[in-house]
Amino acid sequence: MQVLPGSYRLHATNLLDSDGKPIYVPGAWSCTVSTDDAAQGAAGGSASGATSNASGTVSGTTGSSAAGRTSVRDVTIITEDSGNAKKGDADVTLANGDNVVCTINHSDAPVSLSLKLDIINQYGGTATADDNTVSASGQGKEIRSPKKSESSDPVPVAPGVYKLTGLSLPGYQTGSWACDGGTLQDTYVVDGQTQNGPFLVTGNRANIGCRFTLKDIPASIRVEKSVVGEPALVAGTANEYTVQHIVTVTHQSGVDATYDLTDTPAFDPDVQVVSTQVTLESDDGDDDAGSASRTGRDGQSLRTNATPSAANDNRTGQTPSRTSRGQNSLQPLNITPITLTNGTVQWPLASRRVLKMQDTTTGHSGRHVYRMTSRIRVPFGSSTHNNRCTTGGATNTATGTAVGTGTGTGSVATTSAATGSIASSTGSATGGNGLHNTVSLTHYDGALQPINSTPLTSQACVDTPEPIESTTLVIEKSSGLRSVELGEQVAYRLRIRNTGNTPAIKPVVVDLLPRGFRFEPGSVRVQNATATNVEMASSRELRITLDRIDMPGSTTGNATASSTAGNTAAGTGNPDTTGSRLTGSTGTSSRDVLITYRLRAGVGSQEGDGINRAHIQCVAPRSPSGLADCSNESRWKVQVTGGIFSEEACLAGQIFVDCNGNSIKDREELGIPGVRLYLENGTWLVSDEQGKYSHCGLRPRTHVLKVDSRTLPRRSRLVTSSPQNVGDANSLFIDARKGMLHRADFIEGSCSNTVIEQVKARQAQGPSTSVQTEKGQPALKFDSKQGIPARPRQQGTDGASQPLSKTRH
Incomplete structure (x- = not known):
């Protein structure tokens, strides 16, 4: 720009930080002058001045001349205390014809930045600065907070704007930044866009340290105790029950919780604890499990699968085991009950156990579930005064808002270390009434100091x-048969045992007969009891009333013998009883009651399922009928076949040597083994070592049975034995009828020494089913039938292909 000759002050505008200090370090002014000699004598000569721009460079220009010289013009540096001058200002004098260019260079002031992450674990948090970092990014550089093994020296950076990135951890409060220099801003405008921070704006000569602080949140946990259903009767007992209490500890907020858990049963004084098993369901992956021998209130030794505690384990009486993270495990706990000086028994379920917070990434549910299954015994004749759960006030006296309903079956309590308050349900049951149970939980902070002065409690109760x-009986039904023929009898046996605590008085054995079966009157036999009545209540229901069934090992005034009882032929009426208990002696009845009786498979039994069912009914005053089932149901199945009532017929016979000619096999006469016999359908039989044979499955019509003469002894001569031979001693006609057995004998009538010797030789070979032949006899052939040219060939049989005999006319 053109200016008049004279003296001018040079000034550079600088960027300032929040404290008013310049961001850049000012440099020195330097001016270069180009002189135009021709212009110096002209009127209205021009000069060049200088102005500063934001970059700190000041320049001035004038019109150029083709002729002139260039030199450096000295400038006078002005100090800050010289009038209104600022540091870095200068004066310069311009003459006519001077073309002046003045320059000043600013340099950045040295800046350093350090970051630090502070994690404060006051309530049990486990996060550390060694595992986490925070950062600052800007001016093309990123800085992170150092870990334990890294240098913590400040990092040199360029002045400017930096975005700070903090850290968010579950169970911790939202962190905050604090810096000892620069300016913290929540937002900053970048390229015309407002961005969310926080941002740090730094200046020159600044050594800035920024600290990010995280504090753990105290855990809030909840404990709830409940009873699962009603007590269940133990099988085979009348006064022993199992009852299950469940204690649930739930993580609600904050960091992982550390707690102690103690269970204090306050059962009805009459109740005896036989055994208790405790299991823990958890998905933490480091649940402790085990078991120990212990003693119930009745003095019995209680045993679980004990495993020794691991060394250096900080959880008393527990053995650590591992399961995959995020997977539920159900493990028995090794618990040893503690008896206090006042006689109260406590069960330490957990000691310094860690409950991890709920985390969907790891699969942790944030919950521990304890299941206490107790087997109790309620003595007969015990008082019922304390059987009912009674409602009383809450046992927890700490200040807090009541939660839950507290109906006597369970209560809920929660705790929060932030306020130090406890909330528990009201209307809890009072100890000593019913099966009352109280659980208390002590919550610890990071220093393992109790967070609350009063433990958290929850209660549950069931009557x-x-x-x-009444008596519990076990009945077992059996028989020696699985298959019977129509019309046959089946003998059944019942074995009865009293597994209850009292004798069964006048029990009734109810036997349901299969379809088509009939009871045989007078067939009932009883051992170790007396049958006072036997009757058929209906066509298929047999009822046997006994006098009593004692428990095994019980002492009675009478030794028992067997008794017999029966009913009328019609199946109803008074029993025909013979035999009774022996009197005049004392003994112990420890044997089962045995009952035997017979049934007959009658008409229609083949259409039924053949299953006989038996159970026992005992006296039950509250039942409308006065009886109630008091045993299991036992069954026995038999298969019914037709037997002689089958649609098919059978034949049986013998081929023998008849020496006295009476057509009857006498004792001294021999049967001929190994003889083959044919039926007209090709079926063949072979006589056994006694000359006997049989066959069933004949259709009800006329059949022909013929002897294969090639298998007879040499010089044998068969004689007719009945009109069924129709004049041919080698064959018999059989008129088969449904279910009938037909006799078919063949007789050798020569009784020669030659035949007798051959028969004895065959018998000496022992049992054999093979066909016998003798020397000189035609060989057996198994090719097509030959030797009957006058008749066409017939279909071969399954046994052999022998020539057919001439048809009888």
Whole structure:
């Protein structure tokens, strides 16, 4: 620009930080002058001045001349205390014809930045600065907070704007930034767009340290105790029950929780604890499990699968085991009950156990579930005064808002270390009534100091069950047969045992007969009891009333013998009883009651399922009929076949040597083994070592049975034995009828020494089913039938292809 000759002040505008200090370090002014000699004498000569721009460079220009010289013009540096001058200002004098260019260079001031991450674990948090970092990014550079093994020296950076990135951890409060220099801003405008921070704006000569602080949140946990259903009767007992209490510890917020858990049963004084098993369901992956021998309130030794505690384990009486993270495990706990000086028994379920917070990434549910299954015994004749759960006030006296319903079956309590308050349900049951149970939880902070002065408690109760005064019997039904023929009898046996606590008085054995079966009157036999009545209540229901069934090992005034009882032929009426208990002696009845009786498979039994069912009914005053089932149902199945009532017929016979000619096989006469006999359908039989043979499955019509003469002894001579031979001693006609057995004998009538010797030789060979032949006899052939040219060839049989005999006319 053109200016008049004279003196001018040079000034550079600088960027300032929030404290008013320049971001850049000012440099020195330097001016270069080009002189135009021709222009110096002209009027209205021009000069060049200087202005500063944001970059700190000041320049001025004038019109150029073709002739002139260039030199460096000295400038006078002005100090800050010289009038209104600022540091870095200068004066320059311009003459006519001077073309002046003045320059000043600013340099960045040295800046350093350091970051630090502070994690404060006051309530049990486990995060550390060694595992986490925070960062700052800007001016083309990124800085992170150092870990334990890294240098913590400040990092040199360029002045400017940096975005700070903090850290968010579950169970921790939202962190905050604090810097000892520069300016923290929540937002910053970049390229006309507002971005969310936080941002740090730095200046020159600044050594800035920024700290990010995280604090853990105290855990809030909840404990709830409940009873699962009603007490269940133990099989085979009348006064022993199993009852299951469940304790659930739930993580609600904050960091992982550390707690102690103690269970204090306050059962009805009459109740005896036989055994208790405790299991823990968890998905933490480091649940402790085990078991120990312990003693119930009745003095019995209680045993679980004990495993020794691991060394250096900080959880008392527990053995650590591992399961995959995020997977539920159900493991028995090794618990040893503690008896206090006042006689109270406590069960330490957990000691310094860690409950991890709920985390969907790891699969942790944030919950521990304890299941306490107790087997109890309620003595017969015990008082019922304390059987019912009674409602009383909450046992927890700490200040807090009540939650839950507290109906006597369970209560809920929660705790929060942030406020130090406890909330528990009201209306809890009072100890000593029913099966009352109280659980208390102590919550610890990071220093393992109790967070609350009063432990968290929860209660549950269920009414004491009453012994069953009736008898429990076990019945077993059996028979020696699985298959019978129509019309045959089946003998059944019942074995009865009293597994209850009281004798069964006048029990009734109810036997349901299969379809078509009939009871045989007078067939009932009883051992170790007396049958007082036997009757058929219907066509298929047999009822046997006994006098009593004692428990094994019980002492009675009478030794028992067997008794017999029966009913009328019609199946109803008074029993015909013979035999009774022996009197005049004392003994112990420890044997099962045995009952035997017979049934007959009658008409229609083949259409039924053949299953005989038996159970026992005992006296039950509350039942409308006065009886109630008190045993299992036992079954026995038989298969019914037709037998002689089958649609098919059978034949049986013998081929023998008849020496006295009476057509009857006498004792001294021999049967001929190994003789083959044919039926007209090709079926063939072979006589055994006694000359006997049989065959079933004949259709009800006329059949022909013929002897294969090639298998007879040499010089044998068959004689007719009945009109069925129709004049041919080698064959018999059989008129088969449904279900009939037909006799078909063949007789050798020569009784020669030659035949007798051959028969004895065959018998000496022992049992054999093979066909016998003798020397000189035609050989057996198995090719097509030959030797009957007058008749066409016939279909071969399954046994052999022998020439057919001439048809009888």
